[in-house]
Amino acid sequence: MLSMVIHAQTLGSKLDKTTLALGEVGVLRINISGLQGKTVSSAPKNELLPFHFEEVKDSTHIQPDDYERIIEFAVFEEGKFTIPKLDFKIGDEIYYTIPYEVEVVNTAQKGDVIHDIMKNKEVKLEIQDYWELYKWYLLALLVILALVFIIYQFIRYARRRKDSPAVMTNQTLRELENLKKKKFIEKGDYRSFYVELIEISRSFITRQYKIPADVLLTDDLIDVMKVNNAISPENEKIVEEIFLRGDLVKFAKTFPDQAAMQKDLDEIKNFVKRSAKDLEVEQLRTGV
Known part of the structure; x- marks a missing residue:
């Protein structure tokens, strides 16, 4: 947790976890208090975090004296990744959050047995089911055959007309x-x-x-x-x-x-x- 008081504005940021599993969602919160009516400018929605951080949700809540931005994210590669200092412009002044290092680990262990939630179930398909599955392919085939027939008849007529x-x-x-x-x-x-x-x-x-x-x-x-x-x-x-x-x-x-x-x-x-x-x-x- 970082808090700085500058000209009565307090900028704070908090990362809920520094170690994440692959695909696990982490949350970064940025809070600014004591705005005294000043505007806050930062990166656009879903563009605040760097490349490896897949933003799941980016929401902002603004009140006359308070600002809160909550970023939910996930990382889908193993390794250590850095959330750099993020800049926020408050009025005419620019302020920065502290950087964070996030470690992403693969929690699956070699040899783990994966169990299906339920066994596969055989389903007997009726004629109606097959129709629903393949009707568009059949209709497309019929359209193609109709077009081929029309083209053939047109060429035949044109040739016959030419030789009349x-x-x-x-x-x-x-x-x-x-x-x-x-x-x-x-x-x-x-x-x-x-x-x-x-x-x-x-x-x-x-x-x-x-x-x-x-x-x-x-x-x-x-x-x-x-x-x-x-x-x-x-x-x-x-x-x-x-x-x-x-x-x-x-x-x-x-x-x-x-x-x-x-x-x-x-x-x-x-x-x-x-x-x-x-x-x-x-x-x-x-x-x-």
Whole structure:
């Protein structure tokens, strides 16, 4: 116990124990009397003691002439630890408590037998108990499965939409329009014109009719179209004539004029536009 009288203020501190067991709670009390209305300032709540001291409770009681601060703390390491001088500002003056040394010991002895308070008891779980234990995991799994299904359906729909006849038709018509803008017809560049026209047409037949036109030679493609019957005779004739003419142009065996090139471009456009009717007929024939 320390008491100091300075200008009528008395600062005192008291530590209830200097030896503590691991985790045991100690109490430090700081008292100031004779304040005569002066204010007291110190470290904030739960921050008065140094690092190793775990503050459990920090309470302050203030009256016009008296001040009391009670710190309950515990230490969870063995050894000797010091509570240093703690400063308190009373009015304009600073005062200090005396330091304390606290020894923390482990009271458990090697070989001590630890007895359970009561024996473990087996509890039989019912279906309701298992539901309460695992319901959130099951619900989370169901949500994940639902999300996977929705994503799968969305991707499937988007892919199917991308491969739909209407989309294929519009895409090919745009490609044919871009071919026209290159002005191969006006320049008389029949070779470049027919190379691109045949390439666009082969790609369209492959995607729209599921016929491997992109890898078949012209004669083989014509034979497959006749056997397959997916393309109407009218459209089949247009494809056959233009593809054969394209081969002749490629090997410089014919030299079509602008009118012939424009006619072939228009015929392929009409073929692409009529393709939807071919697919409708094919679906009715196969019962799809």
